[in-house]
Amino acid sequence: MTMSSKSAGLVFSAALCAAAPLFGAQAQDRTLVVVLSEAPVAMEACNGNNTANGRILRNNIYEPLTVISPKGGEVLPRLATSWTRLDDLTWRFKLREGVTFHDGAPFNAAAVAREIERTIHGKMNCHTAQQYFRDFKLTPAVVDDLTIDLRTDQPVPILPTYMSTLMISSPNTPMTEFPKVPLGTGPYMFDGQDAGVEVRTRKNPKWWGTHSNVEKVRYIWRGESSVRAAMVKLGEADLAPDIAVQDADDPTLDKGYIDAETTWLRIDTFIPPLNDVRVRRALNYAIDREAMRGTLLPKDSLLATQPTVPGVLGHNDEIDKSPFTYDPARAMALLAEAKAAGVPVDKEILLIGRTNIFPNATEAMEAVMAMFQAVGFNTRLRMVELGEWREYHNQPYKDGRQPVIVQTKHDNNRGDAVFSLFPKYACKGTNSSLCDKDIDAAIEAAAKLTGAERGQAMAAIFGKLYKEFVPDVYMFHMVTYGRIGKRISYEPNLLTGIEVLVETVSFK
Amino acid sequence: MFGYIGRRSLHSAVALALLIVAVFFLARLTGDPADVLLPVNADQALRDEFRALNGLDRPLLEQFLTFAGNVLQGDLGTSIRKQQPALDMVLEAYPVTLQLAVVAMSIVLVSALAVGSLAAYRPGGVLDRVVSVSSLTAASAPDFWVAITAILVFSVQLRWLPTSGYGGLEYWLLPVGVLVLRPFGMLVQVVRASMIGALASPFVRTARIKGMAERRIIYVHALRNALLPSVTVAGDQMVGMINGLVIIESIFGFPGIGKLMIDAVFARDFAVVQASILVTAVAIFLLFLVIDLVYVALDPRIRHS
Numbered sequence: 001m002t003m004s005s006k007s008a009g010l011v012f013s014a015a016l017c018a019a020a021p022l023f024g025a026q027a028q029d030r031t032l033v034v035v036l037s038e039a040p041v042a043m044e045a046c047n048g049n050n051t052a053n054g055r056i057l058r059n060n061i062y063e064p065l066t067v068i069s070p071k072g073g074e075v076l077p078r079l080a081t082s083w084t085r086l087d088d089l090t091w092r093f094k095l096r097e098g099v100t101f102h103d104g105a106p107f108n109a110a111a112v113a114r115e116i117e118r119t120i121h122g123k124m125n126c127h128t129a130q131q132y133f134r135d136f137k138l139t140p141a142v143v144d145d146l147t148i149d150l151r152t153d154q155p156v157p158i159l160p161t162y163m164s165t166l167m168i169s170s171p172n173t174p175m176t177e178f179p180k181v182p183l184g185t186g187p188y189m190f191d192g193q194d195a196g197v198e199v200r201t202r203k204n205p206k207w208w209g210t211h212s213n214v215e216k217v218r219y220i221w222r223g224e225s226s227v228r229a230a231m232v233k234l235g236e237a238d239l240a241p242d243i244a245v246q247d248a249d250d251p252t253l254d255k256g257y258i259d260a261e262t263t264w265l266r267i268d269t270f271i272p273p274l275n276d277v278r279v280r281r282a283l284n285y286a287i288d289r290e291a292m293r294g295t296l297l298p299k300d301s302l303l304a305t306q307p308t309v310p311g312v313l314g315h316n317d318e319i320d321k322s323p324f325t326y327d328p329a330r331a332m333a334l335l336a337e338a339k340a341a342g343v344p345v346d347k348e349i350l351l352i353g354r355t356n357i358f359p360n361a362t363e364a365m366e367a368v369m370a371m372f373q374a375v376g377f378n379t380r381l382r383m384v385e386l387g388e389w390r391e392y393h394n395q396p397y398k399d400g401r402q403p404v405i406v407q408t409k410h411d412n413n414r415g416d417a418v419f420s421l422f423p424k425y426a427c428k429g430t431n432s433s434l435c436d437k438d439i440d441a442a443i444e445a446a447a448k449l450t451g452a453e454r455g456q457a458m459a460a461i462f463g464k465l466y467k468e469f470v471p472d473v474y475m476f477h478m479v480t481y482g483r484i485g486k487r488i489s490y491e492p493n494l495l496t497g498i499e500v501l502v503e504t505v506s507f508k
Numbered sequence: 509m510f511g512y513i514g515r516r517s518l519h520s521a522v523a524l525a526l527l528i529v530a531v532f533f534l535a536r537l538t539g540d541p542a543d544v545l546l547p548v549n550a551d552q553a554l555r556d557e558f559r560a561l562n563g564l565d566r567p568l569l570e571q572f573l574t575f576a577g578n579v580l581q582g583d584l585g586t587s588i589r590k591q592q593p594a595l596d597m598v599l600e601a602y603p604v605t606l607q608l609a610v611v612a613m614s615i616v617l618v619s620a621l622a623v624g625s626l627a628a629y630r631p632g633g634v635l636d637r638v639v640s641v642s643s644l645t646a647a648s649a650p651d652f653w654v655a656i657t658a659i660l661v662f663s664v665q666l667r668w669l670p671t672s673g674y675g676g677l678e679y680w681l682l683p684v685g686v687l688v689l690r691p692f693g694m695l696v697q698v699v700r701a702s703m704i705g706a707l708a709s710p711f712v713r714t715a716r717i718k719g720m721a722e723r724r725i726i727y728v729h730a731l732r733n734a735l736l737p738s739v740t741v742a743g744d745q746m747v748g749m750i751n752g753l754v755i756i757e758s759i760f761g762f763p764g765i766g767k768l769m770i771d772a773v774f775a776r777d778f779a780v781v782q783a784s785i786l787v788t789a790v791a792i793f794l795l796f797l798v799i800d801l802v803y804v805a806l807d808p809r810i811r812h813s
Contacts, residue, residue, distance in 0.1 A: 042591065127547065220761065227659060234664065390548070
């Protein structure tokens with residue numbers, strides 16, 4: 001029996017319909033696979049500013065009241081829609097209406113007050129409290145469901161900036177332990193994990209904002225950069241937010257971005273010969289930074305003159321125009337001048353490098369040591385790991401120590417230079433090896449200002465440090481490379497080091 | 509047999525007790541967790557608070573007594589980073605490493621015995637030379653380099669296998685293949701040397717004179733006598749594997765004990781370090797017991813009474 005055309009058409013259509021789910025399933029696969037460099041430590045909001053956790057949690061599962069724009073450091077609304085300074089000690093935040101946590105609990109002022117209690121006043125090991133909320137006391141007062149007053153015990157002109165670090169978890173989260181299931185308000189909710197293998201999230205249909213077309217996310221991790229790069233190249237993953245420079249060899253996939261990290265060598269200005277500014281200038285002139293770019297460090301790295309990257313409030317754009325150049329003759333002349341004045345320039349200077357602080361960190365320090373020696377410094381290099389490095393990097397320093405120069409790195413992704421100025425340059429700054437009462441007074445005065453005035457005051461301090469004190473051997477603002485797979489569109493930015501906003505990722 | 513097992517268990521319990529003491533104090537020699545887990549600009553007050561919160565400010569002996577008491581109740585402490593029971597974390601990770609180790613060593617044993625025996629049959633012959641050179645090369649190749657190269661060849665260039673991940677059979681081929689290479693290279697040489705000795709011994713000559721089949725001579729009589737040194741070396745290699753396969757696990761994304769332990773050491777997560785070492789010690793004790801029993805099975809002249 002032959003089949004009529006009509007019957008054949010019907011059969012063909014039926015076959016197409018049967019096959020459609022298969023094709024449809026492939027076309028509709030909106031699962032984003034992100035391969036990270038390390039596993040998250042805990043799905044805990046109060047540790048969500050730590051890189052390993054932040055890329056999964058920040059503004060994906062948990063959200064804070066405010067966020068910092070990656071483009072200029074501006075404070076933008078997130079769970080709070082507006083804020084007003086009522087007086088020197090009090091800020092009023094208006095909260096976003098109609099927001100619920102992933103478990104259905106309402107987001108309101110009481111939830112914010114609870115989170116403050118849990119994170120800042122609680123008894124857990126909370127990185128957010130340790131990093132950002134030690135210098136002042138914060139007391140919440142619920143005004144109504146959508147209004148909360150935050151009172152401090154001293155003026156905090158940038159409290160909205162600080163609130164960008166405090167992620168809000170559901171009031172059903174345990175007060176004194178890390179949750180097994182993270183419950184936030186974010187665009188993606190926790191959807192399970194396989195311990196040591198992956199974490200999964202899926203779209204929160206009740207999120208208040210505008211989603212991208214990513215339905216689900218799988219976070220996996222591989223410590224080896226070449227494996228991460230290969231995974232994206234082969235389509236096993238869609239996004240690797242950071243790969244080593246030597247693996248960023250495909251311009252169709254790889255994007256370099258300034259990642260808010262700056263590296264420099266911190267000089268111990270208390271101990272001779274480093275207490276002499278001629279010696280500190282000589283150290284800066286001895287370094288051939290251009291030779292290091294494109295070899296030991298990414299070619300797109302920017303020469304640094306201060307610890308904050310351009311765009312941070314307080315960054316001094318003027319001194320960026322005149323970075324220290326490589327001038328070994330000048331370095332030797334300065335050393336000779338210092339020696340003639342009785343400065344003990346022949347004393348051995350200990351260089352302390354930190355292993356794995358960034359790729360090729362050891363090689364970079366070896367190059368630095370060689371450059372110092374080439375102009376006449378007596379230097380010895382020790383590479384140490386984090387624990388020992390802190391002994392050299394953090395106050396209190398040992399009495400009777402030899403002169404030390406410490407390799408360091410700092411990221412200021414909060415958008416305000418005060419987070420760099422105080423710890424690095426104030427007399428009581430934990431990482432400071434400088435003590436000048438005028439600088440201290442200037443930092444204190446700048447911290448009380450707001451807006452453009454604040455930025456100008458902080459920029460002036462950086463200018464003074466750079467031109468008059470030279471407390472550091474300035475090196476680079478770092479560039480990281482991300483590999484973005486062909487299925488997606490994503491633009492890495494200053495904050496990609498600590499967060500990957502899935503709402504800004506989309507399938508093509 | 510049971511008496512022997514009982515005596516070994518008692519000896520091992522004593523060793524384990526000493527290990528608990530050693531692990532507790534030696535782990536603390538790595539440094540202060542506050543140095544690693546607190547923000548870089550943490551001041552002394554914060555460090556003191558952190559230490560007090562985690563019981564690290566108490567005298568060391570008091571901390572040890574608390575730890576020892578808890579161990580007797582099966583509590584190996586809580587991870588300072590993850591706030592989870594350390595023993596749970598270790599028991600979750602350990603089976604992955606054990607699976608890798610058992611699969612790899614099984615392949616190593618079978619293949620090394622076969623290849624080493626064949627090579628020993630005609631010492632100096634073509635096959636022997638090929639086996640010698642390639643086994644030496646395999647034994648010398650560093651895991652890290654082999655793993656990355658294998659990924660580049662089989663995943664990136666040929667696209668035969670996934671780069672990494674923990675899942676079905678296709679995810680195991682590369683890590684197991686890499687893991688097998690060095691122990692195979694070493695064991696082949698041991699088997700070869702032992703077999704050459706065994707094949708030259710009088711009982712083999714007698715067996716040949718009596719007209720026994722060559723295959724039976726090699727694989728039943730000679731190999732059995734050559735196995736003892738091979739078992740010793742294989743056991744040593746297995747101990748190395750169940751200590752943790754840090755490189756393989758890191759590169760291929762296997763959630764095993766090696767990576768867990770290394771991360772815990774770097775983070776000064778004492779509870780996880782202690783739990784990892786103790787669980788590994790128990791596994792090694794069991795392994796040595798199995799090896800001893802294998803010795804007896806291979807050579808009835810060995811008595812453990």
